[in-house]
Amino acid sequence: MNRSDIEKLTDELIGQAVLLLLKRKAPVNSMALLTELRSLLAIETDARRRDAFTTAIADIEAVVMVKAKDQKQQIKPGQTETVRSLSGESRNPGKGKVH
Template sequence: MKRSDDEYLTDIVIGEAVLSLLHEHGPVSTQALVVRLQSMEAKESDPSRRAAIANVIADISNNNMASMIRTSRERKKRPGSKDNVYPLFVNNQQPGAGKKH
């Protein structure tokens, strides 16, 4: 197969999986998509489609893991990043005893 044929088959497989999730009124999430693709892969009899589905599952899993790692690193870099609470004002000065008005 040519690269364009692979991309076309990948698009078809992802589209079928997403449409089946939408048809069942199920959640459309990365996890739901991977589960649906795994189900499709188990039932598929065509070797080229089975390989395409396996590649899509691997791509989604790899991209999702990379995104989780990147998000985790970004979260650790932020000041005060405990429990997803981020300070809006980093200046920790206490108000003075003098009157403002």
């Protein structure tokens, strides 16, 4: 099986997982998709399809990790302090709060 065939099968399996989520009216997001793919992998008996499931899961996990890393990098120094002050938290708990 060449790389193109593997990519096609991987895309097909991802599509099947998305359709199952939609049929169940479940949320369609990265974590739900990963969960569904893992569930399908657990019951798959065909070795070629198992390999494709493993590839699909690894690809999606890589994308999720990159997105998480990018989101962390978007937080600028001082932003956490702004969030704390807006949420009522302070660096000195119990000081400066009005009850």
